Structure formats: C-alpha cells, structure tokens
Amino acid sequence: MKPHIKLLAAPVILLISLSFLSTAGEIGQPRKCIMIFGAHADDIEIMAGGTAAKYIIGEGYEGIYVMMSNNSCCGFTGRSLPGLGNPPVVKETGSPQFYPIDALESIQMRTEEAKNAAAAVGAKMVFLNLREETIFIGRKRVWFGTEEFIKYNPPGQQIASIASSIGEYINAVVDLFKTYQPEITIIHTLGGEKQSHANCGYMVYRAFKSAIAQKVPVGKLWMRAEARRGFWLFDPPAQEYGRGRHDVRIDITDYVKIKREATSMHVSQNVNQYIEQLDKLIEDVESGQKCYEEFITVLDNTKKSK
Amino acid sequence: MMRRQFILIFMVFASVSLLIHAAVTNTKYSFIKQWGKFGDKSGQFKFPTMIAVDGLSNLYVVDQHNHRIQKFDSDGRYILSWGVFGKEPGQFNYPFGIAVDSDGDVYVSDMDNNRIQKFSSEGEFINMTGEYGTGNSQFKYPYGIAIDKNDVLYVIDSFNYRIQKFDQNLNFLDAWGSEEKFDIKLYMIHEIAIDKDGNVLLSDRQNHRISRFTNDGRLIKRWGSYGEGLGGNNGKFSEPHGITVGHDGLVFVCDRYNFRFQKFSSNGAFRTIIYTRGKKDDTKHYVLGIAVDKKGNVYVTDHYQHCVQKYRPHPPWGGSATEFGAPGRTLK
Numbered sequence: 001m002k003p004h005i006k007l008l009a010a011p012v013i014l015l016i017s018l019s020f021l022s023t024a025g026e027i028g029q030p031r032k033c034i035m036i037f038g039a040h041a042d043d044i045e046i047m048a049g050g051t052a053a054k055y056i057i058g059e060g061y062e063g064i065y066v067m068m069s070n071n072s073c074c075g076f077t078g079r080s081l082p083g084l085g086n087p088p089v090v091k092e093t094g095s096p097q098f099y100p101i102d103a104l105e106s107i108q109m110r111t112e113e114a115k116n117a118a119a120a121v122g123a124k125m126v127f128l129n130l131r132e133e134t135i136f137i138g139r140k141r142v143w144f145g146t147e148e149f150i151k152y153n154p155p156g157q158q159i160a161s162i163a164s165s166i167g168e169y170i171n172a173v174v175d176l177f178k179t180y181q182p183e184i185t186i187i188h189t190l191g192g193e194k195q196s197h198a199n200c201g202y203m204v205y206r207a208f209k210s211a212i213a214q215k216v217p218v219g220k221l222w223m224r225a226e227a228r229r230g231f232w233l234f235d236p237p238a239q240e241y242g243r244g245r246h247d248v249r250i251d252i253t254d255y256v257k258i259k260r261e262a263t264s265m266h267v268s269q270n271v272n273q274y275i276e277q278l279d280k281l282i283e284d285v286e287s288g289q290k291c292y293e294e295f296i297t298v299l300d301n302t303k304k305s306k
Numbered sequence: 307m308m309r310r311q312f313i314l315i316f317m318v319f320a321s322v323s324l325l326i327h328a329a330v331t332n333t334k335y336s337f338i339k340q341w342g343k344f345g346d347k348s349g350q351f352k353f354p355t356m357i358a359v360d361g362l363s364n365l366y367v368v369d370q371h372n373h374r375i376q377k378f379d380s381d382g383r384y385i386l387s388w389g390v391f392g393k394e395p396g397q398f399n400y401p402f403g404i405a406v407d408s409d410g411d412v413y414v415s416d417m418d419n420n421r422i423q424k425f426s427s428e429g430e431f432i433n434m435t436g437e438y439g440t441g442n443s444q445f446k447y448p449y450g451i452a453i454d455k456n457d458v459l460y461v462i463d464s465f466n467y468r469i470q471k472f473d474q475n476l477n478f479l480d481a482w483g484s485e486e487k488f489d490i491k492l493y494m495i496h497e498i499a500i501d502k503d504g505n506v507l508l509s510d511r512q513n514h515r516i517s518r519f520t521n522d523g524r525l526i527k528r529w530g531s532y533g534e535g536l537g538g539n540n541g542k543f544s545e546p547h548g549i550t551v552g553h554d555g556l557v558f559v560c561d562r563y564n565f566r567f568q569k570f571s572s573n574g575a576f577r578t579i580i581y582t583r584g585k586k587d588d589t590k591h592y593v594l595g596i597a598v599d600k601k602g603n604v605y606v607t608d609h610y611q612h613c614v615q616k617y618r619p620h621p622p623w624g625g626s627a628t629e630f631g632a633p634g635r636t637l638k
C-alpha cells in the first residue's frame with residue numbers, strides 16, 4: 001500500500017472503529033441498576049420498598065432513589081390523616097392536633113428522612129428539587145401562584161405539574177437515565193393517583209420514552225399496580241385505575257422487615273398507618289404466607305433491544 | 307419611744323422592699339415602635355428570624371429570605387447590611403441564628419450552607435467553620451446560636467440533635483445532646499440562650515416548655531406547658547421560640563401562637579406577659595426572635611409580618627397610654 005493511501009486509510013479505519021464502538025454503546029444492555037422515582041421521599045418505600053430491598057440487597061443491584069418534590073404540604077400535622085384514624089407518632093404535650101411546619105424546615109426534614117431511608121437498603125439518593133404545589137407558612141396552607149407563595153419563594157425549581165411538560169426538566173431525568181442506565185425503573189401509577197404523584201410519574205414516563213428514542217440503554221418501566229391490602233391507592237378512582245392487571249409480581253417475603261425499617265424513617269409523614277399494615281404483613285409472613293409487590297409494565301425496552 | 311421608732315423604720319423598710327419587689331416582678335412594657343415591611347430594600351425584611359444586640363445597643367437582624375444581616379441602632383435607624391445568596395464566604399443560604407461576642411464581632415448560623423460565619427461589627431468576613439455531616443464542626447442545619455460570658459459559642463445542630471461548642475476563633479470545643487436528652491422527636495429545638503450562671507436555656511416548641519441544661523449537657527430544670535388562647539395562662543406556651551436573658555438575669559421567651567412574649571425569673575418563675583400588637587391596630591404578631599439591650603428594652607422579630615418591634619420597660623406605677631396587655635389578658 002502506498003504511503004498516501006495508508007494516510008487516508010488510517011482516519012477511515014478510525015472512524016469506522018469509533019462508529020462501531022458508538023453503535024455498540026447504543027445497543028448496549030442496561031446496567032444492573034434499579035431506579036425508583038417518588039413524588040415525595042416516603043412514596044419510594046411505600047410503593048416499592050420491598051422490591052428495592054430485594055434487588056439491592058438480595059441481588060446486588062445498584063439502587064437509585066429519586067425524590068422529585070423537595071417538600072410536602074403536610075409535613076407532620078400531628079393529627080390523623082382523614083379516614084385513617086391513627087394517633088400521631090410524635091409525643092406532644094397538649095398541642096392542638098394540628099402542627100404543620102414552615103416549608104423551609106419541611107424540606108430539610110424530608111431530605112434527611114429520605115437519606116436515612118435510602119441508607120437502610122444501601123441506595124443512593126438523588127434530589128430533583130421540584131417544588132410542591134402547596135406549602136405551609138406557619139399554620140397557614142399556601143398554594144402555588146398566590147402572593148404569599150411568591151413572597152415565601154421556597155427553595156427549589158418548578159412545581160412538578162408544570163415541570164412534567166417542560167423539556168428542560170424532562171431532559172434532567174433523561175440525563176439520570178444516561179448516567180445510571182437502569183434495568184428497572186419504577187414510577188407512580190400513571191393517571192390515577194393524586195395529582196402530584198401522577199405528574200411526577202408522567203414526567204418520568206416521558207423521559208423514559210425520550211431515553212429510548214435516544215438509544216439510552218434503559219430496560220423496563222414499571223408503574224405501581226394495586227397494593228396488597230389497598231394501602232397505597234387511597235382514593236377510589238385511583239384504585240380502579242391502579243387495579244389494572246399487573247404483569248410483574250415481586251416476592252418480597254424476605255424483605256418486608258427491611259421495607260418496614262426504611263418506611264419508619266419518615267417520621268414526619270405520620271407513617272404509623274403504613275407501619276401497622278406492614279406489621280400485619282410481617283405477621284402473615286411469619287405464619288408462612290408470601291408477600292408481594294405488584295407492578296404493571298408500561299414500557300419495555302429490552303424487547304426492542306433483542 | 308424606741309419601739310415606735312422601730313415600727314416606723316420597719317414599715318418604711320417594708321414599703322420600700324415591696325415597691326422594689328413590685329418594680330422587679332411587675333415591670334410593664336410599653337410598645338415604642340415598629341419598623342420594616344416585606345421587601346428587599348434597606349430596612350425592609352423577608353421573613354426575619356433571630357435578632358441580637360451588641361454592647362452599644364445596636365441591633366443585628368437575620369433577614370432570612372433576603373439572605374443578609376441588617377444592622378440598626380436602638381431606635382430602628384438603618385445602619386448597614388451585608389450578605390447575598392450564595393456559598394462563598396460572606397454569602398448566605400437561609401441564615402437563621404445570630405449572636406454578638408464581647409468584642410462586638412457577629413456570628414451567624416448559615417443554615418442551608420451548614421456553617422457558622424463570623425463577621426466584624428461592620429459586616430467584614432472574619433472566619434467560618436462547618437460543612438454538612440455528623441462529625442465535630444460539621445452540621446445538619448445549624449439553627450439558633452448563643453454566646454456565654456466567656457465568649458464560648460453554642461450552636462444548635464438541629465438534625466444531629468446536639469449542641470456544639472466553639473471558641474471565639476470557631477475552633478471546636480465540645481458537643482452534647484440526643485433526641486432522648488432533649489426529650490423530643492422530629493421537632494428539634496431552634497432557639498438557645500445562656501443564663502447568667504452559664505447554663506444553657508433551650509426553647510422547646512414541641513413540648514411547649516423551656517429546658518435548662520448545664521453547659522456540659524446535664525438537665526437542671528424544665529418549666530412551662532401547653533396553653534393557647536383562653537387557656538394560655540401565665541407561664542403557658544403555644545410553640546415557644548426565641549429566648550434571651552437580660553442583663554438582670556431575667557429570661558424572655560417568645561410565645562409565638564399566643565402572640566406575646568413572657569418574662570421569667572432566672573429560676574423560671576413567671577413575671578410578666580407582654581402582648582404584641584401592630585403599629586396602629588391590634589394585629590397579632592408571630593414573635594420569633596427576641597433580644598434585650600442594657601436598658602432593658604426588648605426587641606422582637608415577626609417572621610410572618612416582616613418587621614421588628616421595640617418595647618420599653620417601666621415600673622407598674624409609671625406607664626403610658628400605649629401600655630396594654632396586662633398579665634392574663636388574651637387577645638381574641
């Protein structure tokens with residue numbers, strides 16, 4: 001081969017090689033990683049705490065928890081949630097049965113609780129810092145868009161319902177998929193749950209589709225189906241939707257106690273109603289019954305890969 | 307004759323003693339002035355938190371959502387301010403607590419930056435310590451701070467449920483505390499003061515009481531219980547917040563949801579209730595931070611109405627037309 005042909009051939013070969021490597025990356029397999037997106041910190045444990053423990057502790061997956069909203073309008077109210085009838089967890093000496101805290105402290109509190117819960121299963125916490133639609137200023141509930149909300153200007157970015165339709169925020173989630181390339185991604189039930197949950201789920205759904213279009217090696221997107229004993233989907237319409245036929249059933253029998261431990265970290269969220277139900281599940285497990293978390297596959301990128 | 311003289315002297319002595327006692331125990335407070343409104347201009351506030359007073363009776367107010375400190379004279383005249391939002395030295399991310407040492411230097415808990423910053427009285431940055439974490443000199447959201455007569459700085463390290471102590475150069479000295487020791491869960495105490503004996507006073511909003519610890523963390527005493535509105539009698543609280551100790555050793559506590567502050571003896575015996583009010587109306591004020599100057603004037607911040615108020619003490623037989631809120635009175 002003549003020297004000038006060699007000179008020409010070298011970059012061509014390099015380009016072909018790079019092209020091959022690039023193609024190999026695009027069609028690569030997802031990593032052994034499970035990502036769970038919760039509108040709020042405790043949603044992750046309630047929605048899929050057992051599944052997370054099974055994959056992370058039991059099967060050695062990398063666990064990524066994404067807390068989407070940085071706050072909660074509830075904080076800890078010191079009173080029972082409507083219809084749930086359980087006493088507050090926190091000892092109070094005669095306080096009125098209503099004890100909200102300012103948004104700023106609520107954010108701090110929930111951030112710390114999220115970290116503690118993730119640590120219980122060895123997951124990494126990621127915070128998207130979206131804002132909540134409502135906050136407390138003193139004892140007053142304040143809604144997004146009002147003068148008081150604007151004055152308080154709580155830390156964080158756009159509220160989830162708006163962010164779910166803005167490319168910039170969806171791309172931030174796509175970037176997470178590029179970073180972690182999860183085999184399994186779990187979100188809230190699409191379309192049925194309360195607004196903040198649904199919006200967060202929809203935002204991740206859009207990002208997941210975008211990731212697939214960009215040939216990011218993501219695996220399956222699951223959304224929460226009906227929960228055993230119905231303690232996840234509280235409002236009837238959501239329950240109806242969430243009762244769509246599950247196609248994924250994860251046996252969490254060996255991980256219910258870990259789910260309980262992680263859930264109990266969310267002290268500010270009056271989690272005792274969940275804890276009581278998890279205690280019943282633990283009793284069931286100890287009497288020989290199996291326990292499951294169920295999901296519906298929304299998107300499956302592994303089929304296309306094959 | 308001798309007996310009459312003795313009786314006369316005794317009666318005079320007793321009368322004087324009673325007057326002094328009455329003056330001390332029943333001192334009333336007159337509303338003097340209020341300044342500030344929502345905004346980011348000089349003299350305006352966005353959610354002010356704690357307030358401190360220096361030896362010259364200048365006031366330093368943490369203007370939390372403006373991420374700055376504002377300095378005023380004792381009549382509320384604006385002097386200067388410093389700080390903007392950020393992570394660099396001299397910048398703040400939601401500051402909360404403030405204290406002044408014997409040299410007049412100012413310490414600020416820079417809450418969401420998880421550090422303590424030290425400034426001169428002119429706002430020049432001197433030093434800082436802290437980062438997020440659980441070790442010595444690390445914090446999980448430092449809230450209230452206070453300085454004792456030896457210039458030891460006490461910091462409420464809220465989500466680590468402990469008090470950390472530092473010297474004037476912000477070198478770590480000691481730490482103590484736990485959820486069990488404070489007898490709280492979730493609602494960490496936010497405000498702290500040091501009494502005349504060097505003990506630590508903590509304002510416990512969750513349990514509606516004041517706790518006194520030795521400076522190395524041994525519980526001495528607790529006082530107060532929940533009471534709000536018509537049930538909020540003397541010595542009861544509804545979410546106590548700011549706490550400070552006057553030069554006479556008396557303890558002042560912000561009783562936020564009773565819209566007032568209360569005064570106690572150094573041992574926690576109730577002395578006086580002072581209801582807050584608006585400038586020209588009966589607006590209720592959510593008092594959060596409190597400071598007392600050498601003359602006994604009391605300054606409180608209203609976190610939700612973005613202002614500072616000044617109250618002046620006077621003996622029970624004095625007073626002015628602006629005095630209001632006799633002990634036991636409850637605003638509706």
